[in-house]
Amino acid sequence: MTTILRADRWADVDAGEVRSPAVVVIDGDxxxxxxxxxxxxxxxTEIDLGDVTLLPGxxxxxxxxxxxxxxxxxxxxxxxxxxxxxxxxxxxxxxxNARTTLAAGFTMVRNLGLMVKTGGxxxxxxxxxxxxxxxxxxxxxxxxxxxxxxxxxHLDPTVFQRLAPGIMPLSVAEGIANGVPDVRACVRYQxxxxxxxxxxxASGGVMSHSTAPGAQxxxxxxxxxxxxxxxxxxxxxxxxxxxDSAIRACIRAGIDCIEHGFLASDETIQMMVDHGTFLVSxxxxxxxxAIDRIAPELRKKADEVFPRAKSMLPRAIxxxxxxxxxxxxxxVPHGQNAKELCALVERGMTPMQAIRAATVISAxxxxxxxxxxxLAPGYLADVIAVHGDPSRDISATLDVRFVMKGGRVYxxxxxxxxxxx
Numbered sequence: 001m002t003t004i005l006r007a008d009r010w011a012d013v014d015a016g017e018v019r020s021p022a023v024v025v026i027d028g029d030x031x032x033x034x035x036x037x038x039x040x041x042x043x044x045t046e047i048d049l050g051d052v053t054l055l056p057g058x059x060x061x062x063x064x065x066x067x068x069x070x071x072x073x074x075x076x077x078x079x080x081x082x083x084x085x086x087x088x089x090x091x092x093x094x095x096x097n098a099r100t101t102l103a104a105g106f107t108m109v110r111n112l113g114l115m116v117k118t119g120g121x122x123x124x125x126x127x128x129x130x131x132x133x134x135x136x137x138x139x140x141x142x143x144x145x146x147x148x149x150x151x152x153x154h155l156d157p158t159v160f161q162r163l164a165p166g167i168m169p170l171s172v173a174e175g176i177a178n179g180v181p182d183v184r185a186c187v188r189y190q191x192x193x194x195x196x197x198x199x200x201x202a203s204g205g206v207m208s209h210s211t212a213p214g215a216q217x218x219x220x221x222x223x224x225x226x227x228x229x230x231x232x233x234x235x236x237x238x239x240x241x242x243x244d245s246a247i248r249a250c251i252r253a254g255i256d257c258i259e260h261g262f263l264a265s266d267e268t269i270q271m272m273v274d275h276g277t278f279l280v281s282x283x284x285x286x287x288x289x290a291i292d293r294i295a296p297e298l299r300k301k302a303d304e305v306f307p308r309a310k311s312m313l314p315r316a317i318x319x320x321x322x323x324x325x326x327x328x329x330x331x332v333p334h335g336q337n338a339k340e341l342c343a344l345v346e347r348g349m350t351p352m353q354a355i356r357a358a359t360v361i362s363a364x365x366x367x368x369x370x371x372x373x374x375l376a377p378g379y380l381a382d383v384i385a386v387h388g389d390p391s392r393d394i395s396a397t398l399d400v401r402f403v404m405k406g407g408r409v410y411x412x413x414x415x416x417x418x419x420x421x
Contacts, residue, residue: 002027002044003407007385010034010054010375013359016352018391022054026381029407033377049385049414052401055355056373057107057139057382059362060337061326062238062259062280065111065141066090066123068330069097087118094127098138100335103411105384105400108140108362108372110326112238112259113147113175113199115155120173122146125194137410140382142366144199144238145190146175148183148226153217154205154240180225183218187229197366198230200255202239203246206301207294207331213305214243214263223253236367238280242305244268251275257365259326262286262309264316272321278365280326281313284343289331314348323349324365325358338397351394381407 003026010022025033025040040046067090085093101109111124124143131138149155155175170176177186187198202218204211211217218226223239230237236256241247244265247258251271257278258264264272272279286306291299316323327340344354363373371380385402403411 001407002032002041004040004044004046005049005054005383005404006046007049007052007054009052009389011056011352011355011391013056013352013356013374016356018053018389024054024375024383026383026404026407029381031375031377031379031381031383034375047409047412049402049412052385052387053389053396054375055105055384055386055390055397056359056375056379057384057403057405058105058338058341058358058397059108059325059366059373060101060106060329060340060358061110061257061324061362061365062112062282063101063109063327063329063334063337064113065097065101065109065127065138065334066094066114069093069100069334085116087121087123090116090118091123091127094123095130095136095138097330097334098127098131098136098141101329101337102137102139102403102405103400104335104337105386105397105403106139106337107382107384107403107405108142108366108368110142110197110238110366111144112197113144113155113240115147115149115175118146118174120189120193122190122193122195129194139405142196143194144197145193145195146173146186147199147201147240148175148177148186148190149201150178150217151176152211153201154203154208154211155199155201180221183222183226184229187226191230191233191235196235198226198235198237200226200237200239202241202250202255203243205240205242206305207298212243213301214246216243216246216249218249220249220253223249223255227254236365247272251277257324260309260328261316262305262312264312266315266319269312269316269319269321272316273319276322278322278324278361279316280324280365281309281316281344282326282328282331282340283309283313283347284340285328285331286310287343288339310347313344317348317353322361322364323357324362325354338400341394341397345394351391354394355390355397381405
């Protein structure tokens with residue numbers, strides 16, 4: 001089946017330009033031509049989208065579809081979600097959030113790390129499989145399974161819920177790992193059951209009641225073991241790392257991506273450049289997170305860390321760090337993911353650089369840049385349309401009018417609805 005998309009403009013992310021007009025020819029699930037000279041076949045289905053700009057499907061490299069969303073305060077899960085939501089309920093919640101995320105124009109995400117008791121089940125893997133098989137509507141998912149964290153670490157769920165000893169016993173199957181043998185076993189468990197990326201809690205965090213945000217939580221030897229186990233299996237590693245020493249330890253260990261990186265020094269930023277380490281800065285949450293709803297001691301940490309995070313990112317942009325788009329949703333409500341692009345521009349990117357962060361750079365991070373992140377022949381037909389020209393006003397990415405994933409239309413505000421959004 002051949003489909004032709006027509007629009008006034010399209011974004012050439014490699015050239016960094018928006019071009020006119022746009023004629024994108026799609027055969028099956030892939031793009032076969034962009035603005036071809038030859039006329040389209042008579043049997044093709046044409047969709048004229050009018051005064052919009054076509055973009056590659058956007059990507060969010062840091063979120064958790066299984067928390068937040070419907071049924072609670074906007075943008076924040078219940079403080080007791082880890083012990084109140086059973087695995088079935090949590091997975092169904094993830095299906096709703098997945099649909100919301102795709103409708104917002106994000107056709108690929110990394111789901112970075114469960115931090116709840118699930119009996120060892122990797123719920124994001126199940127969600128990814130159900131979407132891939134067409135049972136549910138949602139983006140492509142790169143699942144991490146359970147985040148790897150030590151006792152009392154930032155992603156230890158007993159710390160988040162402030163539970164007494166013995167209330168919620170956890171094991172390596174659910175991400176709790178101490179010492180080199182345990183972290184190796186934990187990584188192997190996640191990969192064995194379908195994880196496609198490994199998430200490690202490398203430093204303290206703003207939203208946990210344990211260590212200070214900058215405190216390094218694993219030894220250099222443990223970091224090296226985590227990276228070694230993942231890389232031998234062909235899997236990349238993402239590290240929640242706020243503190244400068246933890247970020248440097250992760251880079252030395254060969255960890256591929258730093259999440260947040262809020263307290264990185266200039267020397268550490270240069271290390272990221274020298275090693276080709278990716279940064280997912282989640283910068284919009286420092287403006288928009290509902291910190292008035294969190295405990296006073298956590299609010300105090302946010303007041304100390306967030307201004308430093310805002311000053312770090314412009315330096316990382318200027319230094320040339322490979323920055324990919326990520327929101328840490330539901331810290332940013334699901335469906336508002338494009339606000340991260342607006343924040344990246346506020347911190348110093350051009351609009352096209354921000355679009356690249358959510359397309360080609362993110363595609364490189366998940367090693368899919370040969371088939372995602374561009375409107376080009378041979379690439380998967382993940383195509384969205386936004387009102388206006390996002391190269392002039394990045395807020396246009398908040399006004400999504402059309403969503404196609406793999407050649408299938410899931411949203412078309414100008415015509416008949418497709419799919420199940």
